[in-house]
Amino acid sequence: MIFLTLVAFLMIAFADVPELIGKKQWRELSVYSLFFLAALTMGILLSFGVEIPSPIAGAQYIIKEILHLNYQ
């Protein structure tokens, strides 16, 4: 599973990075790398079965437990 994840992300990188380097779009490349690393980290953690806390659970906690806005 981890191997498939790495292959998939390598393919994504091969699809986008050469074009960015060729056009010398360094700002785009740095922002792309930031999101790429975030996605890669998440992909690897999910492949290993690590439970990542969901931001939706955080939003639900704020709306339900703190603001008490939930309908039920």
Place this chain on the structure above:
Amino acid sequence: MIEINDLALGKVVGKLFSVLYLWFFFSLVFLNTITIGSFVVGYIMPETPLMAVIILFILTCAYSVRKGVESMTRYSALFVIMVLLFIAANVSMLIKEMDFSSFFPIFSFPVTNYIQASHTMAAVPFCDVIVFMMIFPHVEKGRSLRKPVFLGLTFGAITLLVTIVRDTAVLGVLGAYLTLPTLEVLRLINIGNTLTKVEVFFIILLIILQFFKTSVALFATVKSASQIFGLCSYKALAVVMGALAAGFAAMAFPSSAEMAYWGRNIAAHYSTFFEAVLPVITLTVALIRKSYKGQKEVGAS
């Protein structure tokens, strides 16, 4: 929209609001992705891993975004025609199954039920059109947006009303206990033992429309990100943001029950913050700054 935030609220607060909108558009992508993933795995291919469906779906949306906004929206008119024809056809086929006494007694539920339903319906399917704020700058210069937006929302409202009236008239009280009343309603269509399994068309249309909605949300996400970071092009971010959204979709909800609870009780408030509260704050600050600027100019002259 990102540019409006910077102009109205200043560089720092404007950037903060823009990041909030970026998060909202991104959340629309992965929430819609998990919705369609759960539907496909729950109703069509129960043996298929959820991640496989999510990845295929998001890859298609990312490809659509990479091709550009013009090609992405070109087929939207075709989808509208397909929806119109399909709804007209299945309403006419279900007329004999309809029992309009299912609507009585009216207003028999507590008031909070009606408030909850109206708020959820307004906030989630309707006010999500805020994502089109990122597409409007791409409309031909000189063309008015008011009429098309108004017509689009009106058409959406009529479609929704006809669907709900049809489902309630056919299913009655049973509709409240079903996850997808429309699917069950369409299963009842049987014309001469020949025209059956009409729900297949509904499933195809649902996936197509969800794909379009997610593509628009993904476009809004990458466009916002490119404007916040000052990039020349948004296309390079499409696939990588899609990959990130796939990860978020996989871990968003631990179960379908949690997802249903979110949709019924929390989603409306979550959406209202981004669709109503933030725009009202931006508008108020912009009006105050405009009037203050006007007074300053009058004082100076």
